Amino acid sequence: MPLSPPPPGATLRHLSSSRSRGIRRWITASCVPLVLAATSVEAADYVFRYGHSHSANHPRSESMRYFEKELETRSDERIDVTLFFDGTLGREEDVIQQVQMGIIQGTRSGLFAQANPAYQLFLMPFLFDDTDQVLEVVHSEIGDQLAAGALDNQIYIPATGLAGGMRQLTNNVHPVRSLDDMHGLKIRTPPFPVTIRAFEALGASPQQIPFTETYMALQTGVVDGQENPPSNIYDMRFQEAQDYLTVLNWQINPDPFFISAKWYRQLPEDLQQIVTEVAEETMERSTTAWLAAEQGFLDRLGETMEIDTLSTAERSEFVEAVAPIWQTFVDDGVFTQQQLDTVLALTGKTEIQP
Template sequence: MKLYWGLAAFAGAFAMVGASTVTIAAEFSIRGSHAESTESPLHKGWQVFEAYVESASGGRVEVSISPASQLGSIKDALEQAKIGAIEMAQGDEQNLDGFYKPMMILATPYLFANDEEGQRFLDSDFFMEVREKMAKESGLRFLAASSYGFRCFTNNVKPIKSAADMAGIRMRVPPSPMSLAMVEAMGGSPTPVPWEELYGAMQSGVVDGQENPVGVVLDYSFYQVQKYLTLDNHQLGLNSLMINEQFFQSLPPELRAVVVTGARMAAATEYGERNYQARVSAVEKLRGNGMEVYAPTLEEIETFRAATKEPMQAYLKKELDPGYVDAVYKEVADIRAALVSSVSE
């Protein structure tokens, strides 16, 4: 009897040791890259993606995330995802058109009046077709996207309350033809300045102002060298989760569904925190640091939109199929009308 229990105890102990040291290998591995810190709302979203996908797949999919540009810039990581060196990468409205030109439309100034219009456009049947074409032609699939805030103007000259107030202001813009055309259309003087030189350019007066999301204005202490902030919300910033199309199609249907759901959860996680920051916490902190913050009325916003609409469409129609550009503007107009109708019935 003692021998029996001794052997049983030994066998049980061996089984426990074996269970603790042997792990079941995942069937699929996803390596993802993004450019932001581990404290950012974006990283928190990717963490949600990791936790959901690994859990919902029952361990069949393993996810590892490389934050803070450890694998290179946003563009570099997208290139790696395109060729399959990694499976996923962060995209944004400034880089996707380099992989599929029709995505240029997402960077159009004053296209969306608010985040809801942008999200409905991203979820529309129209844009779903664009996403499918991108996957086939570029090898990168657009899984989901989150707004990280609208770009807004800051300057040191005066409050910008309408398009006419832009006249003569030297406004730093990124090296984007649409950004240049936007400022020119309002009578401003667009001045490309490298990002790493921007703070010094504002401090020394090389430029009068710049345009970025409110969170960026706070994070990089632009309030120290800028007096006025205008919440004109001219360009919707979008962080997207992109995946290598060949890898995505190699997953069984049930795991493809898990990945898509996880990506949407990640986007929703980032958006919640970013939205609060852009509309409440960052604005309050900027005011507390001495900035004058102005929110234009609907009528004033319309002056910005009216001044830039034709130049933007003309530029886009030179770069893209004119029929596609018209279809995009119609889709957004239909979304806007549906939103108004939904609250007036």
């Protein structure tokens, strides 16, 4: 069933002020061992502890509640699942490391390049025209290859979905309708070389700030803006510090389900199969619900923000500015020319198109 955006104030695990949010993140991140110890369950044969940065009402969290229910039921409660939302276990990069080390057993995060740097192929600016193209690549042989490559970093990826819809740009300085409007804007970006180079090419000043710290950075003026799909913008309440949103459709992120390879390997074969099956179903449900909810989140953002949708001609200026960076990632060995050509073919392109 498609999920609707929660009403204002319904997000369960946000504190009322940005200062208290920052203090809470520090406390929870420093007390991870205590949090995990307090949730140990002796009755189950195996424990699956999972954490991510989104609130309890976010589509990603809704899908993980399905995972919890189904995995416990189908395993006859041999696996006990505990979910931690709202960045309770720390910053995204720290949580991924906890998965790699086997401290916790699962996460979903925008920092998928930590699992396999070649995932940056998905991040090439303006590569995809719509979500159907992304899903075709995710479910293709090359998608399977990227997932398998994560095993080298102690991460098992049983399934990959989409992390919401197309990513849009927000800021609190002025409307962005041209490249000139981008000049000098301090934009929070994730620490991906692709995103950093793209915003540099657009004339902005990209700033790398953890996702869970972006709200405070916007509120205090450390950065002018950020880029995310509408669902993330609304869930993290970025609109409280942002006045303008530009529908740029510049990028869309995959959503690999990260599971500790160490934990997965110790499971008996029957439980391995159950974990994989439930994860696959979870990601399919997540993608369907998340994409269905995006327009609703955008509409709600429009209640307090000015939204500008670029014309084809206006958008082409942005596309042309970033087109040259594609080849640099092949030259740097992040992914191969063959992998890029395969994705271009799946998207109906024969070359990098400005």
